[in-house]
Amino acid sequence: MTEPPEGQRRESDGQERPASGVVDLTLYRQSLDPLPVTFHRLELDAILWIYGRMVGEGEWRDYAIDHLKDKAVFSVFKRSGEYPLYRIEKDPKLAAKQGAFSVVATDGRILKRGHDLKQVLKVFDKALKALD
Template sequence: MGSILPFPAAGAGKPSQIGFDRLELTRILDVYGRMVAAGMWRDYAIELGRDAAVFAAFRRSAERPEYRIEKRPALRAKQGMWALVGEHGAVLKRGQELATVLAPLERRLMKVVED
């Protein structure tokens, strides 16, 4: 008869690709949509790799990303798996929760309303 081979990802300790789950992507796209509505961003890109998943937001599609939201599960126990990286590569915010990392972007959307 034939031989039974195990599914490749079944025995591996590390996943072959890091990604965003539905709630994380919903939260990120919510901020992205509000930034587009405010006229600050126009394009985005998603990169799913072995070590990290990256959501990059662009002012214009031909430029470097203005912000990158990175998910690195290997840093979960150390510095936090979420990071907000600026245009020049500086880490602006790092943490365990996505909401705290997105807080600086949320603050950019706030406007003072007068009575």
């Protein structure tokens, strides 16, 4: 005899009926939580193109991607054990205002913000090196 699908019970006569009053809390919570914000393929391609160029120049060595409830973050590192040098963030709540995309420095300064990711990533075309 096969088990009934989750959330259903089998009657004594073999018919299935929905369970009343029994709710799986993990399924309930997942239905309430929105999907996390993610980078689309074209956005990720643009970011990884810049990342590859900077790795080739020896500036960056590692990255991390975080998909959170309210924003997506691509962090770049000089060494994996440090704070990120830059964070490329996508925050859809700001899309109608200043723009969904931004580049944030280690100290929290927003270096560039805008609606078009490729325009925002042009901040890396300039030399962003600390003065010795």
